[in-house]
Amino acid sequence: MLDKATREELIQRINALDDNSKPQWGKMNIYQMLKHCTMWDEMVLKNKKYDRVFLGRIFGRMALKGALKDASPMTRNAPTIPALKVTDNGDASAQKRQWIAMIDQYGTFSHPIFMHPFFGKMTQEQIGCFAYKHTDHHLRQFNV
Numbered sequence: 001m002l003d004k005a006t007r008e009e010l011i012q013r014i015n016a017l018d019d020n021s022k023p024q025w026g027k028m029n030i031y032q033m034l035k036h037c038t039m040w041d042e043m044v045l046k047n048k049k050y051d052r053v054f055l056g057r058i059f060g061r062m063a064l065k066g067a068l069k070d071a072s073p074m075t076r077n078a079p080t081i082p083a084l085k086v087t088d089n090g091d092a093s094a095q096k097r098q099w100i101a102m103i104d105q106y107g108t109f110s111h112p113i114f115m116h117p118f119f120g121k122m123t124q125e126q127i128g129c130f131a132y133k134h135t136d137h138h139l140r141q142f143n144v
Helices: 006-013 030-045 053-067 092-108 124-141
Strands: 113-116 120-125
Touching: 006 092, 006 124, 030 092, 030 124, 053 113, 053 120, 053 124, 092 124, 120 124
Parallel strands: none
Antiparallel strands: 113 120
């Protein structure tokens, strides 16, 4: 995510989504996925704080290490923190534009330490890698 070419590739994939995009797994529709991802990136980029998840305090560091150990994608139906669950509906095109604007902000991202609600403290490198995996996960979910 911290690499310009990577962001451009992801934005190209996001632009391939449309109102008729259907999930390959999970319960979210296209708008809900776009909003969830926008909220996730907003959490990181604006250092928005959410309460630590209890299980994250116990298993978070180990789970982060496992998630970042190689280039393999995230597994299907990976859980999310409750604050980032989206159940409403809205304008997918507008949400897509908002998400792309958030992704562009990774070009100037500079938070040496970030506190993820499940994983705990994350370095900038860990954030960049995990942000990519999260975005890729949801784009694969919608087959792009």
